[in-house]
Amino acid sequence: MKHKKQKECLNRGDLTTFESLSKQHIRPLIELNDKINSLTASEQVINSTRIVVVGDQSHGKTSLLEAISGVDLPRGEGIQTRVPLVLQLRETITSEEYALIKIASSNSSAERISLDKIGSEVYHYTKKAAGQGKDVKDEPIELKIFRRDQDDLTLIDLPGITRVALSDQAGGDGKKLETLILGMCRRYITPEESIVLNVVSAMVDFSTSASLQLSRELDPEGKRTLLCVTKVDQHQEEGLHDKITTAIETMGIPSQMVYAVRNRTASENKNNLPLVEVRRLEMIEMEKMFEHRSEGKYGLGMEALSKQLVRIQYENICETLPLTRLMIEERVKVLQHSIDALPEYIADAVVCRSKAAELIDACVCCLKDQIHGHASLENTFSNVESCEGKSLELSLVVKDWKEARKKDCGNASVLYSEEKFLGAFSFQLELHCRTDGEDENSVGLFLIIEVPKGEPIKKMIVDYSCSAFCEGDEIVTESTSNDFIREQIWGWEPFISEDEADDLSGKMTFTAFIYVDKVTSESEDIDRDGRMLCAQLSDLQDEFLSNIESLHSNHFFFSEHFRKSLAKDIIATRGGLGLPGSVAPHLPIVVLKRLRKNLAKMCKEYRQSVFQECKMTATAILCNCIKESAHPQLLLLLEKKMGDVFEEQMKVLGTHHASIIEWEDSMHSSNHYFMDTVQSIRENIFDDGSATPSYLADLDPERIKFMSNEEQKLVDMQIEIFAYWKLMKKRFVDNIIMSTHSELVSKPIYNILKESMIKVALCKNDEDMVSLLSPAEDAVEERTFLCSRLKKLVEALELLEGFDETVMPRVLL
DSSP, X not given: OOOOOXXXXXXXXXXEEGGGOOHHHHHHHHHHHHHHHHHTTTOTTOOOOEEEEEEBXXXXXXXXXXXXXXXOOOOOSSOOOOSOEEEEEEEOSSSOOEEEEEETTOOSOOEXXXXXXXXXXXXXXXXXXXXXXXXXXXXOEEEEEEETTOOOEEEEEOOOBOSOOOTTSGGGOHHHHHHHHHHHHHHHHSSTTEEEEEEEETTSOGGGOHHHHHHHHHOTTOTTEEEEEEOGGGOOSSOHHHXXXXXXXXXXXXXXXXXXXXXXXXXXXXXXXXXXXXXHHHHHXXXXXXXXXXXXXXXXXXXXXXXXXXXXXXXXXXXXXXXXXXXXXXXXXXXXXXXXXXXXXXXXXXXXXXXXXXXXXHHHHXXXXXXXXXXXXXXXXXXXXXXXXXXEEEEEEESOHHHHTOGGGGGGGEEEOOOEEETTEEEEEEEESSOXXXXXXXXXXXXXXXXXXXXXXXXXXXXXXXXXXXXXXEEEEEEEEEEEOTTOEEEEEEEEOHHHHHHOOSOEEEEEEEEEEEEEEOSSOXXXXXXXXXXXXXXXXXXXXXXHHHHSOHHHHTSHHHHHHHHHHHHHHTTSSSSTTOOOTTHHHHHHHHHTTXXXXXXXXXXXXXXXXXXXXXXXXXXXXXXXXXXXXXHHHHHHHHHHHHHHHHHHHHHHHHHHHHHGGGOOOOOTHHHHHHHHHHHHHHOTTSOOOGGGTTOOHHHHHTSOHHHHHHHHHHHHHHHHHHHHHHHHHHHHHHHHHXXXXXXXXXXXXXXXXXXXXXXXXXXXXHHHTOOOHHHHHHHHHHHHHHHHHHHHHHHHTTOOGGGSOEEEO
16 A cells, blocks of 8 residues: 655755765765665565666676675576675775675674675575575565775665576576566565666667666656666667667656666776776776767766765655654554554463453443343444544465365365454455456455444545565565445455466465545434344344234134134034033134144244344354454353353253143133133124224124024134134243243343353463463464564664754755
């Protein structure tokens, strides 16, 4: 992600000539800048001034650096610069000339070497950093050279761009090797703080230079691009001056940023001529070659180039360090916020027990609030603007990349990072080790943002940058900005091509830096779906009651179909136990039992729904109170115990429900509701002044008068069965709902959960208690990693405290 940079006008002292600046002005500033670059190397969003030397292979880049530094660097067939070489040139303050060398990422001290050993030692350290083969790797080597008559300058030399690969370079794939080197060059020269020194041989057509093409892409106005034409002494044809002039005009590079140089000759190297003498001989030859050059068109010679690089470096450092400081300050806040959100290791068992009890109590209190309806909506739903202007980092580690890429991995080929939050919004990386698109073997990387249900979010503008590292080496970085709307996933497919992904092995790390620029909320009120447990249980009760009501409607009991069914039953039992002509006394009971045969099934469904809702809500609250990354073992233990409690209560409730269903077999009630209902229906039928319900429409008094005794008994039986069904239904629903709430809600939450969880958690011995509260290994590693980065940034800020751009002399160019 690119920060929005606002360059402030520096109110430095009076303008001065560069020549009047002393080493006391320049060296401390360069040393400070180098240290800041070193300390912020792992922060992609922080950049300070650096001069990056790029060029196509065999264009004289190494020879140029040798001429500037006065030392010999590794030479030979193919790519010799396989890793970035941070070349720190300093004039010695003593009579000694020497060099210090180390791998930049190493914590060990730099090795002191003599100048004549530099070539062999750089070669040796390159093998240590990049391996025994010829592959290139983004593992910088720092080489600090102290010698007489040396300009104070820091350069970063990158591998030469080539399309020809050896067998042990990128699998022998020249195109892949070129892409790899170009990617490295792009990462170093993309930041606006980078100065790009393009090295191009006088022997080639400048327009074919891959490094120049990349520079023109990333710096189209040419404000930070230098062109150095090398090997001018080998250009036998006339017209080199016109060639350089044409390049200046067509490429839009300012003439003061273009230089023509002659590399050191073989005899000069062999005789180990002093740097001053080499440059004097160079200028004698250059003045002869370019005698017709117009004054001020472009620069000549190594000394002029070196002075200009020092000048540009000084000015750029003065210009960029204030902004770098602001970026570091912002990054410190982000890292500190991320560290604060991560759990700490607790070594004291007493503190661990207290912490566990506190977490359990908080969980149970939240559950009670959910039952009471006291949970604050303010706490449940975050302010949509709470994450504006904030940022976070995500990281996903794949320890065995080859294994993750296998076709038979199934769902394991899709991996997720740890979920992180800004306010109530969650952010997560989704990695497809093998995608399902047209390029099915490529790698896809996506950013998932989840918005809480009911959160009035309309749009979220997010900037994010994703990178992939293989064994610490950066493979690819992609950046973009998107307008997020609900249920969208952003990312790249492919993020890594099939060929490149197949060549990678070992540990892969995928990172994302996310910055929330703007959040827009809905103007209209919206219905919140994320209701509390009490509301969910109320819905389940209403649904249960509705299902019971739908079994047999009032119309059903007075329908022709039911009447015929009763008549059939009466005929079938005629002559049985009972007085002559009467209905068998057990017949209504048989009919009622038949009518309620589905009650047990509906009761089980309701019981299961309440169980699932309570367990799911309780587990969610537990996970919210105890983060998995903070105390994974405690969470696992309590989650199991919580599940066991609800499972046990479910069994108790099942037995209780079976008893309630069994009670209804008695067909008994001391409640007068049954007779009241019977009397009310008869009054509705025979009272001319009352409004008759629609389900009694067919039972008008005139029709009943002309019925036979058997038919009238049938009507009485309909009324009595209907009245008892209403009584039983009311009693059954009340008993089921009350017992369910008692066994699955009240008893677990108020009486059982807290005691059970405290007992299982706090019964451990001291050693086990500390282990139980230990953070997740990934969280510990991430905290250590973030603390290490934070420490470096704090050190960088401390160094910058002594830097005051307002007192630095401004150079008069």
